[in-house]
Amino acid sequence: MTTQPKKKRIKKRYIILAAFLSIILALLIGCFYTLSKGISVQRFKVANIEFLGLYLKLDNKLTLTLDSIKIKKQESKTSLNIPKTIKWFQNSLVAISYFERIEVKNITLPDSTKASIFYDGKRYHLDFPRLQALFQIQQNPQNIYLKIQKLIAQDLKTQINGHIQYNIPHGKITFSLIAQNNNNLKRNQEKLIIKGDSNLKTLNISAFSTPFKDLKPYEEELQKIPTLHKWLIQKASFDSVRIKNLFFSAPLDENFVPRMLKSLYAEVDLENVALKLEPELAPITTPFLKVKFQNETLGFDLQNPLYEGIDLQGSSVELHNLTKPNLGVKTLVFLKSKNATLDQRIHRILQTYDIDFDVNQNDSVLDLDLKLSFLAKPDHHLDVEAQGVFQGQQTHLELFGMPIYAETLNVVLDLKPDARHIFINNTMAKLENPLIEGLINCDIDLLEKKLYGQIHPNSIKIQTKTDTQSPLDQIFILDSNDLSQFQIDVDFSHAPLITIPEFDLTLLLDDTKEIIIQNIAKLYPYSPLLKHLMITDGHTKIETKDFKNFLIKGEVSDLKYPIFDKTWKPIKTLGIQAKISDQSISLQSSDQSIAIDYQDHALKVIFQNKNFDLLALKNNKIPALSINSLQTQPQDSKSKDLQSTAPKDQSFSLYLESKNSAIRYQNFTIPTDEIITNIKDQKTTLDATYKNGILNLDLYDDVIRFRANNFSGNFINLIAGKELIQGGLFSGKGLYKNKILRADIEMQNTIFKNFATLQNIVALIDTIPSLIVFKKPGFSTEGYQVKHGRVVLELKDHYLGLKKIDLIGDTIDVSGGGIIDLDTQDLNVSLTISTIKGLSEVLSKIPIVGYLLLGKEGKISTSLILKGTLQNPRSEVTLAEDIISAPFKIIERIFIPD
Numbered sequence: 001m002t003t004q005p006k007k008k009r010i011k012k013r014y015i016i017l018a019a020f021l022s023i024i025l026a027l028l029i030g031c032f033y034t035l036s037k038g039i040s041v042q043r044f045k046v047a048n049i050e051f052l053g054l055y056l057k058l059d060n061k062l063t064l065t066l067d068s069i070k071i072k073k074q075e076s077k078t079s080l081n082i083p084k085t086i087k088w089f090q091n092s093l094v095a096i097s098y099f100e101r102i103e104v105k106n107i108t109l110p111d112s113t114k115a116s117i118f119y120d121g122k123r124y125h126l127d128f129p130r131l132q133a134l135f136q137i138q139q140n141p142q143n144i145y146l147k148i149q150k151l152i153a154q155d156l157k158t159q160i161n162g163h164i165q166y167n168i169p170h171g172k173i174t175f176s177l178i179a180q181n182n183n184n185l186k187r188n189q190e191k192l193i194i195k196g197d198s199n200l201k202t203l204n205i206s207a208f209s210t211p212f213k214d215l216k217p218y219e220e221e222l223q224k225i226p227t228l229h230k231w232l233i234q235k236a237s238f239d240s241v242r243i244k245n246l247f248f249s250a251p252l253d254e255n256f257v258p259r260m261l262k263s264l265y266a267e268v269d270l271e272n273v274a275l276k277l278e279p280e281l282a283p284i285t286t287p288f289l290k291v292k293f294q295n296e297t298l299g300f301d302l303q304n305p306l307y308e309g310i311d312l313q314g315s316s317v318e319l320h321n322l323t324k325p326n327l328g329v330k331t332l333v334f335l336k337s338k339n340a341t342l343d344q345r346i347h348r349i350l351q352t353y354d355i356d357f358d359v360n361q362n363d364s365v366l367d368l369d370l371k372l373s374f375l376a377k378p379d380h381h382l383d384v385e386a387q388g389v390f391q392g393q394q395t396h397l398e399l400f401g402m403p404i405y406a407e408t409l410n411v412v413l414d415l416k417p418d419a420r421h422i423f424i425n426n427t428m429a430k431l432e433n434p435l436i437e438g439l440i441n442c443d444i445d446l447l448e449k450k451l452y453g454q455i456h457p458n459s460i461k462i463q464t465k466t467d468t469q470s471p472l473d474q475i476f477i478l479d480s481n482d483l484s485q486f487q488i489d490v491d492f493s494h495a496p497l498i499t500i501p502e503f504d505l506t507l508l509l510d511d512t513k514e515i516i517i518q519n520i521a522k523l524y525p526y527s528p529l530l531k532h533l534m535i536t537d538g539h540t541k542i543e544t545k546d547f548k549n550f551l552i553k554g555e556v557s558d559l560k561y562p563i564f565d566k567t568w569k570p571i572k573t574l575g576i577q578a579k580i581s582d583q584s585i586s587l588q589s590s591d592q593s594i595a596i597d598y599q600d601h602a603l604k605v606i607f608q609n610k611n612f613d614l615l616a617l618k619n620n621k622i623p624a625l626s627i628n629s630l631q632t633q634p635q636d637s638k639s640k641d642l643q644s645t646a647p648k649d650q651s652f653s654l655y656l657e658s659k660n661s662a663i664r665y666q667n668f669t670i671p672t673d674e675i676i677t678n679i680k681d682q683k684t685t686l687d688a689t690y691k692n693g694i695l696n697l698d699l700y701d702d703v704i705r706f707r708a709n710n711f712s713g714n715f716i717n718l719i720a721g722k723e724l725i726q727g728g729l730f731s732g733k734g735l736y737k738n739k740i741l742r743a744d745i746e747m748q749n750t751i752f753k754n755f756a757t758l759q760n761i762v763a764l765i766d767t768i769p770s771l772i773v774f775k776k777p778g779f780s781t782e783g784y785q786v787k788h789g790r791v792v793l794e795l796k797d798h799y800l801g802l803k804k805i806d807l808i809g810d811t812i813d814v815s816g817g818g819i820i821d822l823d824t825q826d827l828n829v830s831l832t833i834s835t836i837k838g839l840s841e842v843l844s845k846i847p848i849v850g851y852l853l854l855g856k857e858g859k860i861s862t863s864l865i866l867k868g869t870l871q872n873p874r875s876e877v878t879l880a881e882d883i884i885s886a887p888f889k890i891i892e893r894i895f896i897p898d
Helices: 003-037 082-096 216-222 226-234 256-263 344-352 520-526 528-533 614-619 637-644 713-720 756-767 769-774 886-895
Strands: 039-046 049-058 062-071 099-108 114-119 123-128 131-139 143-153 158-167 172-181 191-198 202-209 240-251 265-275 284-294 297-303 316-320 329-340 359-361 366-376 382-399 402-416 419-432 435-445 450-463 474-479 486-491 497-500 505-509 513-517 537-544 550-557 574-580 584-589 594-599 602-608 611-613 653-665 668-680 683-690 693-700 703-712 729-737 740-752 783-796 799-809 813-821 826-837 859-869 873-878
Touching: 082 099, 216 226, 226 297, 226 316, 240 256, 265 297, 474 520, 474 528, 520 528, 520 537, 611 614, 614 653, 668 713, 703 713, 713 729
Parallel strands: 062 099, 602 653, 611 653
Antiparallel strands: 039 049, 049 062, 099 114, 114 123, 123 131, 131 143, 143 158, 158 172, 172 191, 191 202, 202 240, 240 265, 265 284, 284 297, 297 316, 316 329, 329 366, 359 382, 366 382, 382 402, 402 419, 419 435, 435 450, 450 474, 450 486, 486 497, 497 505, 505 513, 513 537, 537 550, 550 574, 574 584, 584 594, 594 602, 653 668, 668 683, 683 693, 693 703, 703 729, 729 740, 740 783, 783 799, 799 813, 813 826, 826 859, 859 873
């Protein structure tokens, strides 16, 4: 009963299975029949993709044709998942393997550009706006192999060939690609070889290239990296470029770019390069340039570079912060050279970056080690820094227009946006005009435009002639023994202004150099000229163009010259104007009362309204007033050689002219209208006048001869300082030799008045009755009238010897001699007083005959002895035989040489 139903149920299942299989078979036969006839669908849409004109047919394999595909823009964005993408790619390959042919004639992309796809069962043809590709894909259980026969990237103007292999079990991709230019057949040898691998988590790439003629085909893409474009396209030109090595490794995630840049290492070789730091600068040329990117730094190493003839071996360029644009790209330029010259070539580089300083090198070479730093901030502001060293030896420079010779040179640059300094350290330098030689250390502040420094002088010489021994040519002489160091400050905001506090001196280096000396006393110890002239104090302004010719204006003070004004006040302060050149010296006082000119060993001096003191002149300590000191006397052999080649007539001469002057000697003052003095060949002549009086004086070999004529009594009174003489004319002549002055003075038609000795003699006559015969109208307290007279005198040290006194008066004659001590004014003079020829009646009246003598001519005479002092003389009558006893023996002892 139960077995029958079970059999029925089993039978029913077989019937259902048979029916299902029949249906499936029928459907398959129907589908195959339908596909063999072909299926056509005019339009359908999947998501954001619209399909038009689809035709699917089955022969041996499927054939798919699509007239058009329109892809609309999709708002939502999805991130790329590489494993899923590869899985999708694998499944797609399985599906595509059933197709014999696939053709999509027209693909409209979201940006409205057109594309097409064609697969012929072996190769894939992709034609997109920026990409055309022809490749083959092979697959087995282990690998998927993609052979790229042609891949053209239009934007890169590049064609890529090669293969990509995916190892399915290990999930690893390896590839080897060759990229080359596709627009120029002549450049088909320019290839970039790229190799790499990936485990789908990390991408590793290495690359190298054959030489490229240039990078112009890739300029548009390089513009997307401004720094590379600037240095490889704008700044550099070259014959060829080659990527020697390139490598990076980076994770395939959101950190791909920063990790790629951090690990990126690249070496690029360029040949015959001209690298311009800036468009306006001449290029740095090098036969070989290596560009290296490592540790996020782009470096340029130059081999045997030249910049306008300067060898810059060892120079390089570095670019930093390329991966950190928020910090700004920092460019470092390292300029190194063993034969650089600090001239306009180097200055043009520095001036391009607003680095300017007035230091120029004229010859020799320097060791240059300079770093220029440029930080391009995001706000487009450029910060420029420069650090470096210039070192050299035996080189000529111009420092702020001054020619300098540097035995050793060490210049350090330290230039930053907020502080710009140039340091000159331990530099042995020599300023040639004027001559300043020493060790220099200074700090030049380019922002303040000031220099602060110290000079350790070896030698400083300012002189109008080289190799001169004359103090008149030596304005300033200093060496290390005089001063160990001194401070120097320079303000070069305009024309350089040099200040030397040690000497209270400022120097303006304009077209005309201007020197201002506030205190001559600080220069005096180091100036042979000032010492020679004994100008110890004052202030002055000096102008010069070449430090050989000087124009001087100023005031000198604390003078100790034996020169006085008309009231006999010493000239202590004097305004002066002077000119000094290698040919002459001229000086004039501001009131034009003094003029001095020195030229060709000839000195001309002119005074007006000035007085002179002979004792002050004799005792003065001023070297310039010593005749011999004015003559050039070279001492060393070099100077003698120079002298031997000089003109033979090198003797010194002096012309001195003084108008309206007075000459004082002790208590005597001699007025003059004019004095003219000439000194030449150690011979001196002097001509002096006062009204009609003329004085002539000759001096040679310590012998002085003089002649004086036509001097009036008023002249004598002026010398004496009181009225001693009334009327008359005086003349004389004399000789000074062996320190003894011998003179012969003559006079005529004069009256002696106000002599203490005359008053004393007259008083004595009044007291002795026997001398009444000498009381005459021409010989009294009113004066002594002399028709003609002669006095012979000698002067040695402080002794005045009156060897002969012979005075012939209208009524009384006086003769005699004696001696006067000028220091004590002591007198010892013997006189004989004579009156008219013999009268017998007069003789009978004389009580003491012994006091009277009767001369051969019948004159009546008596003898007197004057003693005491000039101011308080004592006279007494003496016996005739004592007339010449004492005083003349004294004269003999004093004035007759041994």
